[in-house]
Amino acid sequence: MSLTREEVEKVSLLGRLQLTSAELDLMTAQMGQIVAYVESLAELNTADVEPMAHALDVSNVFASDELRPSLERAAALANAPHHDREFYLVPAVLGE
Amino acid sequence: MTKPYTIIIGLEVHVQLLTRTKLFCRCSTKFGAPPNTQTCQVCIGMPGTLPVMNREAFKLALKTAVALNCEIADFTKWDRKQYYYPDLPKGYQISQYDLPFSHDGWLEIGDPKDRFERKKIGIIRAHLEEDAGKSMHDEVAGQADSRIDLNRAGTPLLEIVSQPDMRSALEAKAYLSELKLLLTYLGVSDCNMQEGSLRVDANINLHVDTPEGKVATPIVEVKNMNSFRAVERAMEYEAGRHYQVWQQTHQRLGDVPKQTRGWDDVANVTRGQRHKEESSDYRYFPDPDLVPVCVSEAQISEARKSLGELPAALRTRLENTHGIKPYDSDVLVSAGRGLVDYFVELAELSGDGKLASNWVQQDVMRTLNEQKIEIDQFRLQPTQLCELLKAIQDGQIDTGRAREVFIEMVASGKSAGEVMEAQGIEKVDESELVELCQELIAANPKIVADIRSGKQQAAGNLIGQAKKKNPNVNPGRLREIVLDLVGKM
Numbered sequence A: 001m002s003l004t005r006e007e008v009e010k011v012s013l014l015g016r017l018q019l020t021s022a023e024l025d026l027m028t029a030q031m032g033q034i035v036a037y038v039e040s041l042a043e044l045n046t047a048d049v050e051p052m053a054h055a056l057d058v059s060n061v062f063a064s065d066e067l068r069p070s071l072e073r074a075a076a077l078a079n080a081p082h083h084d085r086e087f088y089l090v091p092a093v094l095g096e
Numbered sequence B: 001m002t003k004p005y006t007i008i009i010g011l012e013v014h015v016q017l018l019t020r021t022k023l024f025c026r027c028s029t030k031f032g033a034p035p036n037t038q039t040c041q042v043c044i045g046m047p048g049t050l051p052v053m054n055r056e057a058f059k060l061a062l063k064t065a066v067a068l069n070c071e072i073a074d075f076t077k078w079d080r081k082q083y084y085y086p087d088l089p090k091g092y093q094i095s096q097y098d099l100p101f102s103h104d105g106w107l108e109i110g111d112p113k114d115r116f117e118r119k120k121i122g123i124i125r126a127h128l129e130e131d132a133g134k135s136m137h138d139e140v141a142g143q144a145d146s147r148i149d150l151n152r153a154g155t156p157l158l159e160i161v162s163q164p165d166m167r168s169a170l171e172a173k174a175y176l177s178e179l180k181l182l183l184t185y186l187g188v189s190d191c192n193m194q195e196g197s198l199r200v201d202a203n204i205n206l207h208v209d210t211p212e213g214k215v216a217t218p219i220v221e222v223k224n225m226n227s228f229r230a231v232e233r234a235m236e237y238e239a240g241r242h243y244q245v246w247q248q249t250h251q252r253l254g255d256v257p258k259q260t261r262g263w264d265d266v267a268n269v270t271r272g273q274r275h276k277e278e279s280s281d282y283r284y285f286p287d288p289d290l291v292p293v294c295v296s297e298a299q300i301s302e303a304r305k306s307l308g309e310l311p312a313a314l315r316t317r318l319e320n321t322h323g324i325k326p327y328d329s330d331v332l333v334s335a336g337r338g339l340v341d342y343f344v345e346l347a348e349l350s351g352d353g354k355l356a357s358n359w360v361q362q363d364v365m366r367t368l369n370e371q372k373i374e375i376d377q378f379r380l381q382p383t384q385l386c387e388l389l390k391a392i393q394d395g396q397i398d399t400g401r402a403r404e405v406f407i408e409m410v411a412s413g414k415s416a417g418e419v420m421e422a423q424g425i426e427k428v429d430e431s432e433l434v435e436l437c438q439e440l441i442a443a444n445p446k447i448v449a450d451i452r453s454g455k456q457q458a459a460g461n462l463i464g465q466a467k468k469k470n471p472n473v474n475p476g477r478l479r480e481i482v483l484d485l486v487g488k489m
């Protein structure tokens, strides 16, 4: 099975990627190959194999509810393209 | 009164769980801190960081689900819900998709005023997820940018999704009140709506009666309701609006995509918002950074043992053991466990549940309101208040004067006996009362004639006169004696 151009267009929209027409063609082909490669797993008979939710056979890992220091605000904001020393600043979010 | 449609309402409630730290990191969840001072590499989504589940959050979530009569899954996992929004630093929210830790429960609601029948509201699922941050935009100030505070990002939320089982705005409000009360009794959330600890979204549509049977209208999701009263009003408004739209368009469920509307509390209307992305567009997949959780029977029964007495059972106990009405048990239980304990002690000491319930609901609760305090800060212990109740029961003092004594007891901290003595209140002998009544009857032939002609309320005049002569007389007993004597004439 391979991907259609429309599917790749939709995925790029959801991923907020702006692809040119040429890039869309390229991605449709490359992503189609990846999907087809993974698809080969379907050839295996897994009728008796219990589905896994995780690659590790580990469960119930918890941390106790004990406070630890947070980052200094200046450090937290340091990587932001824009901030006013208190808040992250982002292009206007209107509505809602 | 009957409308040509049935209202169908389902509610999604998000409650913040009372943990010290966030769901996947150990930053504080405390409300009101300066912006962006309670964040770390994990909750602001720095590459290479790993989330670890908060044990207490899972415990509180499990406790709540058990109290909501949910089935607990023996295996549960967390998934990534992908969407882009500036208050969601990772680009996805860690939530639960196809294997929530609990499902298929119920919560029973009733109305103390009997405006609807008691009923069980189904719970589709309750799942544990992380909160997003907060974005602020001041349009009035004409700001070019929105400001983002990520303190709240990663706070543990329990999402409780009901079945579309509510048939009126009143039932929706009752469900929310009962749910909030339950969560408060469980101690799993402070349910403070102003601080965002409890948020409600509603799904509503109509089943309209038509010649070809019931027809379902498109479902609308309503957001931005900031109080239970707002939910009630929004649901009333939406039901009316839906019917109007139906009459104009005859659109059925499935004809148009699900619409999201926001409630405007000032204008009293809902307004359309952006179309919600289809759930498949969230591209859920299992979060590889978190391992699954398995819950054993032992853990479930431990959670069940930790519940304590819940509101519904408590109401029934108060009604059965202390002989009070559902309306009264509802007021007492809604006022909180502390007040209930106070009432129970007072009822047991005085041996009169109704009297105790009246005093707690009226005088005690009013005092708490006036002084803006909780019951554990209230000056009078049940034993002290009981002394006053005993004086009423013995006919030593009437309710009106007892109220004055109560106010003085609260103000001065003196005992009922001390206050009554200081105010010269003492029990008037039965023989003295009879003598006084005979005197008054002899002196007021016109009033006596009125009473004899059937105007029993005329006795009030005699009681007024008696109280002037001796303020200690018990008006109730006096009335009985007057009516008795006049009856024998």
Ligand SMILES: [Zn+2]
Residues within 6 Å of the ligand: B022, B025, B026, B027, B038, B039, B040, B041, B042, B043, B044, B154
């Ligand atoms: Zn953090």
